[in-house]
Amino acid sequence: MTELLNKLREHFPEEDLEFRVGATNTDKTMGLALAYVQARAIQNRLDEVLGVENWKVAYKEIQGGFLCTLSIRINNEWISKEDGASTTDYESIKGGISSAFKRVASSGFGIGRYLYNARNSWFPIKPQGKGFVFATTPKLELNDKEPKKEKLPDKTEDKPLVLDFGKYKGYTLEEIYKKDISYIKYLRDKSRDVNIIKTCERLLEGK
Incomplete structure (x- = not known):
């Protein structure tokens, strides 16, 4: 089992990655790159490591999103894990299903989980539709065993972060805290952005 799981968790080539703008600076010129596996x-x-007959997925619609159950068969025993995601701004149903699948693959079986060790890197962004996309393709950089402290671009220092996703897109964390403290707790527990996590912790501690 360990050998199969290690193969599932191997790093992916860069062409298999995609990047989402996780947060923007207040000038909306730079965005935090969050990396995901397609x-x-x-x-x-899953096909290559396990075989097409040895894995399956099931989806359940929940309020505001989807719950994905990913099951894999190892040594003739089925192992199932669950995780969920909210619908997305673009192609909401398809995006929500895809996000739930990618999330349970990572949280349940470690597929692509190494991306949580990516450095907080900021890249130029441009408007597209109701949100933002990167003006240039971000480059993935993984932290060393002793992660170096990343600095935000000069224009973002001492300025509040603005979310570019979810139901509070366009709001700062301070504004969200005043409106919906439960969402701040959610971001603290689920976000992959160290800056967002630290700010949420600071707000919840009343500092």
């Missing part, structure tokens, strides 16, 4: 690449990995 759903297609995860499906290919």
Whole structure:
């Protein structure tokens, strides 16, 4: 089992990664790059390592999103894990299903989990539709065993972060705290952005 799980958790080539703008500076010129493995690449990995007959997925619609159950068969025993995601701004149903699948692959079986060790890197962004996309393709950089402290670009220092996702897109964390403290707790527990986590902790501690 360990050998199969290690193969599932191997790093992906950069062409199998995609990046989402996780937060923007107040000038909306720079965005925090969050890296994810494409759903297609995860499906290919499962096919190659386990075989098409040894994994399956099921989805359940929940309020505001989808719950995905990913099951894999090892030594003739099925092992299932669950995780969920909210619908997305673009192609909300398809995006929500895809996000739930990618999330359970990572949280349940460690597929692509190494991306949580990516450095907090900021890149130029440009408007697209109701949100933002990167003006240039971000480059993935993983932290060393002793992560170096990353600094925000000069224009972002001492300025509040503005979310570029979810139901409070366009709000600062301070504004969200005044409106919905439960969402701040959610971000503290689920966010992959160290700056967002630390700010949420500071707000919840009343500092």
